[in-house]
Amino acid sequence: MTDGAPEQAIEHVEISCQACGSTLLVDAHLRTTVCPYCASPSVIERPPSANRPAPSFVVGFVVDHDRAAAAVQDWINSSSIFARSDFKQAAPELTRGVYLPAYLYGAIADSNYSARIGENYTETETYTTTDSKGNTVTRTRTVTKTEYRSLSGQHSTYIVDVVVTASAGVTNNALEAIEPFDLRALRPYAPSFISGWIAEDPSRSKEDCFQLSHNESVAKVGKMLDDFMPGDSHRDLQFETHLSQEVIDLVLLPVWSFAIRYAEDRPPVQILVNGQTGRVGGKVPISAIKVTIAVLVGVVVVGGFILAIASQN
């Protein structure tokens, strides 16, 4: 489930703690660190580059650790009955709250579309039937029918608030699972929001993120066009979208990240919690045994039913 995340060698930078003067080695993609000697939180600022722009916006944490952990526990308890039992019993391990780098994308979308628009009409038709006395009679009834007319045209709209991941550690699907973020709470980036927390720099290339944004934008246009079509129904909606005047801004989003280690031989499952709304997202490992048992039970029940009917005849 990786979106082609680039493999990167872990680089380190050497900084000195501004509180006690100790020399610290920090992962190059982190914006923050806590000094192991004096516990002072530092915020690191680097000159921006093409793939590592300076953050424009930040959404602050609202959900605290306890609420996030409770939300994860609820989510595990209410997960599918086909989930592995050891998963349902596992205790989530917390990795700390992270400010995840993401891009906020906007553009103008011009689309050409075509569709078959269904317009309903009613017709009176005559039919023959037998009445209660067994006589053949002719009756009339009104039926609703649909005629399809083709429609094509142009549609233009602003695309705003498309959010895509810029971190190689979190796939765009994983981020979508905990969206939406309330962007009304967007603040201009300031070091004071991330001090003491883990904040990453983007670890995906800008081209990669543009591609993700395009895909989300086209999906958004598709939904808009679905609502835009006149008529009582429509089918065969096709469209081609051209995105222009694109803008992309780096935003840091609050995310609680949990890891669930449910079996020795399996990789841990990543579960994310939206640090602003508390929404939980992740992929539940399905138990192959449970599914097999369910299928077998289903087969036996259906088979038994068929046998029972067959034996009666």
Add this chain to the structure above:
Amino acid sequence: MTSAIANCERCESPLETGDLRCSICGLAAPAQRPQAEKLTVQVLRCKGCGAATAYDIKHQAPSCTFCDSVMEVETLEDPQEQSEGYLPFTIGQDEARKAMRHWLSSLGWFRPSDLTTSARLEQLKPLWWVGWVFDAESSVSWAADSNAGSRRSAWAPHSGQVSMTFDDILVSASRGLSNGEVSAIGSGFNLATIREQPEGAQNATIEQFELQRSQARQQIIEAIQVIAAQRVESQHIPGSRFRKTQVSVVLRKLITKRISLPAWILAYRYKGRLYRMVICGQNASYVTGSAPYSVAKIMLVATCVFVALLVVVATVAAQ
């Protein structure tokens, strides 16, 4: 008195103090923070005791664990809307009274005959109500069903894209006047006469905007969509009957003025009941309000129609 600071680089709509992004197209406002030129490491210090501080969820801001003081962070500005100017009253009290008499007498035969003479003016109050006036350019994509080109169904689909300009369109923000009253008197104003201070009436009620900027923008954009749909129906969709009119509006250069507009609010009593009237404060021919009907006259007409029908039926039956 406007708080515009710059224009959005993409859609050329004005940005205002505190805007992070353009409210129309979503483009980020120019960054105000200087960017780092070399690697720097920063420890945020508590202003009270000097200890290092970290962001605290409870306070939504960095706070100091030693002395409990909270650092201030930049908060989002979403100020209450403020009026930027007033249109003066050009209709005086006497003219308003005259307009009331004239309006009452123009209502038609179904009203009580003594309405003009017996109606007693109870209250005559000047009001500055609030609204937005906007200019904008836009590209409007539309799709709709209309009766033009229909075959077996009564409806056929149509679509198109037009450019549309909006000049001095008035949108009400008033709680004191209903939407119906605003649309009845809205065309009577001369928007070029805007003044800094209220002029032309004493002891007027001055209404305030009760919305925050973000809600106001939402309301204006919704109003623009309604106006665009109406214009598309009257000018662009072929046919005479429409349904499911959809518009997608791409706005540019949306410039909004927040203004206060003058109106006379009248209350008159007729046979113990109170009725309300609103007169445009700049043009006495724009009047709206409620007035009683004459039950006797309506009964009379109904009886006449009934009798006439009976006569017709009787004549037909007799033949």
